[in-house]
Amino acid sequence: MTTSTFKVPVTSIASEFSTRPVGAQARSQLLHLLAQFGCVEVDLENRSLTPSFADECIGRLAGEIGLEEFKRRVKLVNVNESSRPLVKHVILTRCKELAVH
């Protein structure tokens, strides 16, 4: 794993931003990138995300690697204004689940 930051536009890892299956595929690709690079910068391109997509792609990613590592290694940029509280919500909810179980 290198210490460099890899920048990835969300449109290159997800064909749409609505469904869980596509969110899961995007999460899988982000995990693959995190195995290769120290940090991954995800450009959400101001896209409107559904709760299901956000939860599956971002929330469950944070749940899998843990909140501290997520904050340290995943940078989200150009987060849609409307989706901002949703993204925070899914990250914290999934990380809390990880902490409880």
Next chain:
Amino acid sequence: MKCVDNNEIENWFHELDCLERADKCQAPHFIKPFHLATLAHRLRLRRLSGLTLPSKIAGYANVMNLWGALKIEPPAEINHRSPGGRYFPVTLLCDETTTEQTADDLVELFKPVCSDATTIDAVHTMLRELVGNCYAHAEVEDGVFGVICAQAWPAGRKAQIAIADTGIGIRESLLQNPALVETVKISNSCELATQYGITSKPGKGHSGYGLAVARKLMEQNSGTLVVRSGNEAFCMGPRRLQQVNTKCVWHGTLLVIEWDLDVPMNIRDVYDSFPLPEGMTDDDFDF
């Protein structure tokens, strides 16, 4: 224009039963998308054709492409009509990869009659989530996960979306979550499903956002949300909150969402209302 309510749906279900039993039914006073979405399933599942539908229904069905969607022969005589308003025709939900496209196409219906971009974004997000839910939760065996259609009445300043499926229904779905079994036993499952965080599949990805988002948006709008499944109904509308056991049964789930085109909705406010987990704070994110 009268807001949809549970009695109107109950009466229509009674007519659908009559149609199946006696090959005839009475047309509703004011025909709306939910009539067509449910009729589509009844015709599809019972392979009913050659029916003598009241001309009001047959004409509306023709406008809404019911026959084309079901690939069945239309009645011999159709009284062609061009009622006012804008339509999203009867569409069968068969392919999950078309979720976003279906919602994109549907929201186009509302753009000319609603100039508020924030409201359009809220409706669009709700639709993407609800259409996706059909694929995720209906658990059907015939490949048709649901039927959707919609109409906007620019003069009446109202819009209605109807989504009907013939899946396992809300009660059976929620009972798949062991943590909910006791709650479901003593609750109206349709109302329960509209609460934040209620899901049939905890830990398997699903989090129960769709109906919770729809309910919150309709609360903002003072719109109407009707959820029917099995012999249960939840109806939330202006100055009305109703949880009832119904006489007529819908085998699956029916959602009817009707709102005022002039009252704004904001999806961000919905997300802000979601509770954060205990002990968690969201103020140290840098986005």
